[in-house]
Amino acid sequence: MNDDPSVLDPGLYLIATPIGTARDITLRALDLLKSADVLVAEDTRSLKRLMDIHGVDVSGRPVLSYHDHNGPKIRPQILSRIQAGQSVLYASEAGSPMVADPGFDLARDVIATGLPLVCAPGPSAVVAALCLSGLPTDRFLFGGFLPTTQSRRKTALAELADIPATLIFYESPRRIAGFLQDAIDVLGGTRQAALCREMTKKFEETLRGTLQDVSAQIEDRQIKGELVVLIDRGAKRSATTEDIREALSHALESMSVRDAAENVAQAFNLKKRDVYQQALALVKKE
Numbered sequence: 001m002n003d004d005p006s007v008l009d010p011g012l013y014l015i016a017t018p019i020g021t022a023r024d025i026t027l028r029a030l031d032l033l034k035s036a037d038v039l040v041a042e043d044t045r046s047l048k049r050l051m052d053i054h055g056v057d058v059s060g061r062p063v064l065s066y067h068d069h070n071g072p073k074i075r076p077q078i079l080s081r082i083q084a085g086q087s088v089l090y091a092s093e094a095g096s097p098m099v100a101d102p103g104f105d106l107a108r109d110v111i112a113t114g115l116p117l118v119c120a121p122g123p124s125a126v127v128a129a130l131c132l133s134g135l136p137t138d139r140f141l142f143g144g145f146l147p148t149t150q151s152r153r154k155t156a157l158a159e160l161a162d163i164p165a166t167l168i169f170y171e172s173p174r175r176i177a178g179f180l181q182d183a184i185d186v187l188g189g190t191r192q193a194a195l196c197r198e199m200t201k202k203f204e205e206t207l208r209g210t211l212q213d214v215s216a217q218i219e220d221r222q223i224k225g226e227l228v229v230l231i232d233r234g235a236k237r238s239a240t241t242e243d244i245r246e247a248l249s250h251a252l253e254s255m256s257v258r259d260a261a262e263n264v265a266q267a268f269n270l271k272k273r274d275v276y277q278q279a280l281a282l283v284k285k286e
Helices: 027-035 044-053 071-083 104-112 125-133 150-160 176-187 211-217 241-252 257-268 272-285
Strands: 011-015 038-041 063-065 087-091 117-120 140-145 166-171 192-197 205-210 227-231
Touching (some): 011 027, 027 117, 071 087, 125 166, 166 176, 176 192
Parallel strands (some): 011 087, 038 087
Antiparallel strands (some): 166 227
């Protein structure tokens, strides 16, 4: 790629946009906004407003709307422009591109066609909320928006219940009370949690406590704005003999006995020597 930000090579350039405060945009994103031949956004009005705030002129360049509904029609046009030698910039609506964002299929098609794809990182609601939550950051799982029906949402939560990571979700104000109650029913009300609202905006707020605490804090309130829910991992449960056997069987499909034993021992916080003996016995049996 060309090192001169004012002259872009053909390709698709992904930029992250502020989740609230306009000044959170990166200098590199502004350089790309100034230089790209074609501008693409889920909401072109939001993009033009952001450019206007930062004094970036459209200068007669094409500004294309791209979203879930018109994606199949617009993607071939974008690919054709890149193949013709143009630089195309895709701006997320808010936050990092491709994260709960309709540009995912566009990036996939660019990759499949063998065209250049460049990402200029920046604001992310997921990472910002994780920093504000006070919950463990060593491992986290982004679950996006869960299903809207109670039964399917509870099923999704149950599938994530034993994952040893901080769970992060997006949710709407209209469904947040139901989401928290379902999380209490499935995961238990004592899990630590946080609810981040309107991050980087005027009415930014973070509620912390157990799931039961957070649910109680919004019980008599009319919640508004963009929401991110974070839930701590559950307490480690004791591994049964069957748990260890199944984990070893799965690990031995692709690992040596020594590596499988080390992997499983670490996962269940067990002595490697004991698990190694079980692995040997399992291999002999099979």
